[in-house]
Amino acid sequence: MSNSIIQVQNVSKSYWRDSLEVPVLNDISIDVHEGEFLGLMGPSGSGKTTLLNLIAGIDRPSRGNVIVGGIDITKLNESNLAKWRSRHIGFVFQFYNLLPVLTAFENVELPLLLTSLSKAERKKHVELSLDVVGLGDRIHHYPKQLSGGQEQRVAIARAIVTDPTLLVADEPTGDLDKRSAEEIMILLERLNTEFKKTIVMVTHDPRAAEKAKVVHHLDKGELS
Amino acid sequence: MKIFKLIFKNALRHKLRTFLTITGLAIAVLAFGVLRTVIDMWNEAVNAAPIDRLIVRQYVSYIFPLPYAHLSKIQKVPGVECVSYANWFQGVYKDKRNFFTRMAVDAETYFSVYDEFLISPDELAAFKQERNSCVVGSAIAEQYGFKIGDIIALEGDIYPGHWEFVIRGIYKGRDKATDVSQMVFHWTNVDERMRQEMPGRAGDVGWYIAKIKDESHAAPISEQIDAIFTNSGDATKTETERAFTQNFISGLNSLLTAMNFVSFVIIGIIMLVLGNTMIMSARERTREYAVFKTLGFSASHIVIIILGESLLIALLGAGLGVLLTYPVVSIIAALVPKGTFPYFFITPTTLILAAGAALLIGLAASIFPIQRALRTRIVDGLRFAG
Ligand SMILES: Nc1ncnc2c1ncn2[C@@H]1O[C@H](COP(=O)(O)OP(=O)(O)O)[C@@H](O)[C@H]1O
Ligand SMILES: [Mg+2]
Numbered sequence: 001m002s003n004s005i006i007q008v009q010n011v012s013k014s015y016w017r018d019s020l021e022v023p024v025l026n027d028i029s030i031d032v033h034e035g036e037f038l039g040l041m042g043p044s045g046s047g048k049t050t051l052l053n054l055i056a057g058i059d060r061p062s063r064g065n066v067i068v069g070g071i072d073i074t075k076l077n078e079s080n081l082a083k084w085r086s087r088h089i090g091f092v093f094q095f096y097n098l099l100p101v102l103t104a105f106e107n108v109e110l111p112l113l114l115t116s117l118s119k120a121e122r123k124k125h126v127e128l129s130l131d132v133v134g135l136g137d138r139i140h141h142y143p144k145q146l147s148g149g150q151e152q153r154v155a156i157a158r159a160i161v162t163d164p165t166l167l168v169a170d171e172p173t174g175d176l177d178k179r180s181a182e183e184i185m186i187l188l189e190r191l192n193t194e195f196k197k198t199i200v201m202v203t204h205d206p207r208a209a210e211k212a213k214v215v216h217h218l219d220k221g222e223l224s
Numbered sequence: 225m226k227i228f229k230l231i232f233k234n235a236l237r238h239k240l241r242t243f244l245t246i247t248g249l250a251i252a253v254l255a256f257g258v259l260r261t262v263i264d265m266w267n268e269a270v271n272a273a274p275i276d277r278l279i280v281r282q283y284v285s286y287i288f289p290l291p292y293a294h295l296s297k298i299q300k301v302p303g304v305e306c307v308s309y310a311n312w313f314q315g316v317y318k319d320k321r322n323f324f325t326r327m328a329v330d331a332e333t334y335f336s337v338y339d340e341f342l343i344s345p346d347e348l349a350a351f352k353q354e355r356n357s358c359v360v361g362s363a364i365a366e367q368y369g370f371k372i373g374d375i376i377a378l379e380g381d382i383y384p385g386h387w388e389f390v391i392r393g394i395y396k397g398r399d400k401a402t403d404v405s406q407m408v409f410h411w412t413n414v415d416e417r418m419r420q421e422m423p424g425r426a427g428d429v430g431w432y433i434a435k436i437k438d439e440s441h442a443a444p445i446s447e448q449i450d451a452i453f454t455n456s457g458d459a460t461k462t463e464t465e466r467a468f469t470q471n472f473i474s475g476l477n478s479l480l481t482a483m484n485f486v487s488f489v490i491i492g493i494i495m496l497v498l499g500n501t502m503i504m505s506a507r508e509r510t511r512e513y514a515v516f517k518t519l520g521f522s523a524s525h526i527v528i529i530i531l532g533e534s535l536l537i538a539l540l541g542a543g544l545g546v547l548l549t550y551p552v553v554s555i556i557a558a559l560v561p562k563g564t565f566p567y568f569f570i571t572p573t574t575l576i577l578a579a580g581a582a583l584l585i586g587l588a589a590s591i592f593p594i595q596r597a598l599r600t601r602i603v604d605g606l607r608f609a610g
Contacts (some may be wrong), residue, residue: 050603058518058602079522086520093606097515101233111519113227 005166005198006032006055011064013050024050025061026221037192039212040202046109046218048202049170055091055170055200057081069165086114090159090197096151098143098158104130105139108157115162122182129157132195133187149180156187160197167191169201173208185211227525231532234505239518242537245501249541249585251496253578256567257549258556259487260574263480272401273466276439277337278446280432281468283459289428290458297452298432303445305437308333311411311430315378315387317368324364325406326378327430328414335359337435340398341406347372347393355413358389361404365394376407382415385421400569434462494541498589502534506593512603513597523598530594535586542582546575 013025024047032038040048053059054066057073065074068087076084092096098107108129112122130136133153143151152172159167169188173181189211191197201212209215217224226473235242280298282288289311311328328398331352335341343351351357360370370376370391378387389409398402411429419426432586436445453460463471506513513526553570600608 006481038382056518058606082517082520082522084520085518091518097606099230099512099515101237102230106229114520 003034004031005036005069006030006200007065007067008051008055009065009067011051011054011061011066013047013059013062024221025054027064028221028223030216030223032163032198034185034198035192035196037189037199037211037213038201039209039215040200040218041204041206041209041215043220044204047221048204048218051218052168052170052200054201056091056166057085057093062193065124084110086162088165090162090167091165092152092155092159092167092172094174096143096148096155096175098151098154100143102133103140103142104146104157105155106214107143107154108161111158125161126157129161130154132160132191133157147180148176148197149183152176152180153187156184156191160191165198167197167199169199171203171205172201173203173205183204183209227528228532231529231536234509234529235533235536237505239490241501241504245498245537246541246544248497249494249538249582250544252490252497253542253545253582254548254552256487256581257546257570257574257578258488258552259483259490260577261549261553261570263487264481264571266476266480268401270466270469272399273464273469274439275442275464276436277465277466278434278436278442278449278462279468280434280449280460280462282431283450283461286431289425289430290432290460292427292429294429294432294453294458294460298449301434301445301448301452303436303438303441304434306333306336306435307413307432308337308435309411309429309432310334310408311414311428312382313378313380313409313414313501315380317376317378322368324361325403327406327408328383328411329408331410331412334408335395335432340402341395341404342398343393350392354390354392355410355521357392357394358407358409359395360391360407362396363404366405370394383418383477385417405427410486433465439452439464440480491585495585495588498534498538498541499592500583501537502530502589502593503532503596506530506596510597510600510605510608514600514602514608517602518606526597527594531587531590534590534593535583538582538586538589542578542585546578549574549578 008028008030011025011028012023014021014023016022024155027196028051030038040051042048050059054061055068057068057076060074065072067073067082073081073084099110102110104125108126109122112125115122117125127139130139133156135150135153135157138146138150138154143154147156156172159169168186172188173184176184185208188199188201192199192213199212202206203209225262265343278296280290282290295307298304308330309328313326313328315326316322317324317326335343335348341361348357351359358376360376364370372391372394374391376388376389376391380387389407395404415426415428418428434445434449436442446464447460450460516526516529549570
């Protein structure tokens with residue numbers, strides 16, 4: 001077991017609803033290796049998104065540790081965790097989550113505003129990322145001028161523009177038609193094989209999961 | 225791309241909403257500016273009134289006359305430099321709506337006592353010499369196109385009959401606040417006609433104006449003057465011109481207080497208008513703020529984005545409102561009869577208050593949206609559905 005980039009160690013998570021504890025994840029442990037493409041499957045409500053959020057550092061476990069690239073992110077305070085995310089994690093959401101008032105270029109540039117890159121350097125990175133996702137000719141389009149598949153590709157460009165350690169994707173094809181979904185999966189696969197990106201992807205689409213090298217199943221908060 | 229560009233794009237996201245908000249702010253700031261200007265003008269009228277001039281009037285009310293015989297007695301009071309006197313003539317010039325001050329005054333002393341009325345020595349001499357002449361202020365000369373040599377005909381009401389006066393002088397104001405909307409003519413001329421037609425009213429003086437040498441002695445001199453006439457049938461009440469003006473205006477004090485109150489209520493309303501817009505926007509953008517945080521943007525970035533938009537809208541609204549205040553105040557100044565206010569202008573205080581209020585409103589309106597955006601946890605924000 002060499003090169004574990006992510007170690008989820010005995011993680012449990014519950015949410016509180018009106019002073020009622022709702023257990024979501026129960027004593028989960030996973031190791032993800034560098035360069036791996038991990039698929040997380042399971043029925044709706046099984047805790048896939050919650051687990052992904054814990055790995056990506058946008059939520060904290062109730063118990064257990066999450067170690068990414070040697071850093072126990074459960075020990076970081078909010079502002080350090082925010083910095084850590086901006087450096088190490090690229091996010092792809094089911095509903096793209098682009099800012100409607102910004103062009104494709106500006107949306108992809110957004111994470112770079114937190115870096116010390118010059119304007120010219122930012123431009124280079126943004127154009128490169130948009131080229132990788134095949135949207136080099138749409139850089140000044142606004143999200144509403146793009147198809148769902150194209151929007152998701154802009155979102156992927158935004159996720160890779162900072163060259164993060166890890167890409168997390170939460171049902172990236174969940175809102176797309178079959179053909180667009182296929183294209184997105186091919187793109188993610190290429191990012192994994194060609195660009196050596198470690199990817200953790202939540203999906204309940206078996207066709208999408210096919211592209212992943214390893215698939216874990218989650219059911220009622222437990223790995224099966 | 226800079227964060228400012230994002231603020232700008234956010235503000236323009238709902239163009240109609242932003243337009244309506246800015247217009248609402250502008251109208252409120254305009255109303256605020258106009259109200260403040262009117263209040264300022266009242267106060268200015270009071271403060272412009274000097275304290276080295278005493279007004280001596282009938283003890284009960286200035287509508288009752290004083291005898292001419294008081295003149296020599298007031299002149300003899302130590303500290304009094306020069307005494308003049310006047311009667312409210314009123315009358316109608318062509319139409320009742322042509323309102324401007326018309327008074328019968330002592331031609332010899334009036335312009336010495338009112339040294340802020342600037343008139344050329346030649347014109348003054350011509351006025352003094354000619355019994356049925358008059359002098360008009362530059363504002364009404366301009367308004368009615370009066371020129372030297374013109375004859376102004378008045379239909380008397382307080383002083384019945386047809387009256388004609390030939391213009392021999394036009395005076396200007398020394399200060400911005402100087403009342404340049406008076407028409408004055410010879411008291412002796414009016415008095416002579418009264419002597420013939422209504423002898424009972426001959427020798428009536430409306431009030432005396434005593435210029436004193438040292439304004440710090442205004443109080444004792446006033447007391448001294450009043451003491452002379454205490455037990456005569458024509459007791460007087462003497463006070464500085466400023467106190468006189470103040471008392472005259474004090475009847476309007478409750479109105480002024482109300483206007484003051486309203487002007488600040490307006491500020492409150494603007495705050496609610498903008499606050500509502502900002503809260504609506506922030507709610508719609510819950511998911512976007514969560515995305516910002518996910519990407520690693522800090523609380524201060526979110527504060528800048530929300531506060532910036534709020535301030536941008538507030539300042540645009542206030543700026544537009546202030547720009548509109550100028551023409552609107554000019555229009556009001558043109559509509560209000562000359563002489564109602566000595567002059568009309570927008571004070572720096574009003575501008576500072578409007579700008580300060582805009583900043584405050586921008587700040588206040590963003591408090592709840594910022595609080596909400598910062599308090600929402602990322603996972604909840606991302607799950608938020610419109
Ligand atoms: N932020 C949250 N607050 C409260 N309950 C939550 C929150 N996120 C998830 N849950 C609950 O946790 C359970 C698992 O949710 P989730 O991880 O989104 O499942 P999945 O992604 O597998 O559909 C669900 O019952 C959901 O209602
Ligand atoms: Mg989910």
